Amino acid sequence: MIASMGVTRNQHITVVTGGARGIGAAVCTRLAADGHDVVIGFRAAEDRAEAVAEAVRAAGARAVTVRMDTADPDDVDRLFDAAAELGPVTGLVNNAGIVGPVGRLVDLPVDELPRVYAVNVVGVLLCARRAARDMLGRGGVIVNISSGAATLGSPNEYVHYAGSKAAVDAITVGLAKELGPDGIRVNCVAPGTIWTEIHADPERPAKVAERVPLGRAGEPEEIAGAVAWLLSDDASYTTGAILRVAGGM
Template identity: 80%
Template sequence: MGVTRNITVVTGGGRGIGAAICTRLASEGHDVVIGYRSNAARAQQVREAVEAAGARALTVEMDTADPDDVERLFDAAAELGPITGLVNNAGIVGPVGRLADLEDVAAVERVFAVNVVGVLLCARRAIRDMQGRGGAIVNLSSGAATLGSPGEYVHYAASKAAVDTITIGLAKELGPDGIRVNCVAPGTIWTEIHADPDRPNRIAAKAPLGRAGEPEEIAGAVAWLLSPDASYTTGAILRVSGGL
């Protein structure tokens, strides 16, 4: 009998933390399905890095808040075989500022559509595909979920608190089915998500470790939660935040 490979779907895999997760998983024997929103060239670069590591890869342009796109993503993944893992990484920050000053309500609604509804839609399909075989889901939350992000994006923090709750609820719901559900909550990481490119430098001064994190440091935590070493871990929210 051949060795069964891990097949993991990663949303928001075309850049930043998602790209680092894809390449790290490839190095650990995962075939990777890269969901991305808009930048096909960047997603293709990630795909090439995954393949250079000896793994198979697919790229799928999609919006996690669109149920039809989510179905397309997982239908494409099925071409590689039965999926074993999902990383719900796709997320957006939305407008920055004090809540009283925010005028674009649609932009706030979009944050919840991507960060909460998108997580639920992807998890729902992954659960259906994993039924009877087991698997693992890792959601990406944020240290903001417990810090609240006052003056910057309370709405984003609230959406990530919802991800924490989804993680705990699904871990309890799916444990009997052999599906583990965990969460990584990054602190301030050097990625393009920041409206102010210098924000990581400003926040780093407050962290006990004295610096912002790198995407690869988050990828390592995700890889561990998907690995056999975490076989007794479910419902965990692993904070990777430099001490904040």
């Protein structure tokens, strides 16, 4: 489904994948407040995507919602084609991601692992590829969402997820070097444990808090602030950075 409303035309047009909830939703509303029109990619939660779109419009920006799967090349093209209807795309936030099964690797069902890498790695590559193609000759900004797990490893919980996010870190560094001459900045935000619905155990953030130097889990809005800075002109000389927002972990 594609839906758009609003008359305000902003300089920035930013695509956010996984924008219907959690960090993605917080990013969308923060960017709208900062003057971005927002294109919200979502996979299943249509009602929540529309609620985020309404919040974007209430901030005076335009919003488009697109049901899509980041691991599907045709869906990715459809997402960016919808964004192009608003004007030239200036930004991408590669936020869509999944954890997959939780537990020791030796105990995990093999058939669930490819989907984690399809979304977390292939999806990031496909969206970055299309965004870069659209930005060539004009410049732009790509912000990938990684995880503190990429360096901590997440033993006994989701080593497979940590590995997929380590790949996102490597993709960020490589693309920053590849696309820098084209005026396209590529950076990454690596959140720690954040209060979102991605956790299989809803109380996990509270349980992890005692190990965090700042003594608490983070809020989605704190990640959104980091993303907004990387998309802003204040970060104009920042590329290839992996900004850890993890409370000291």
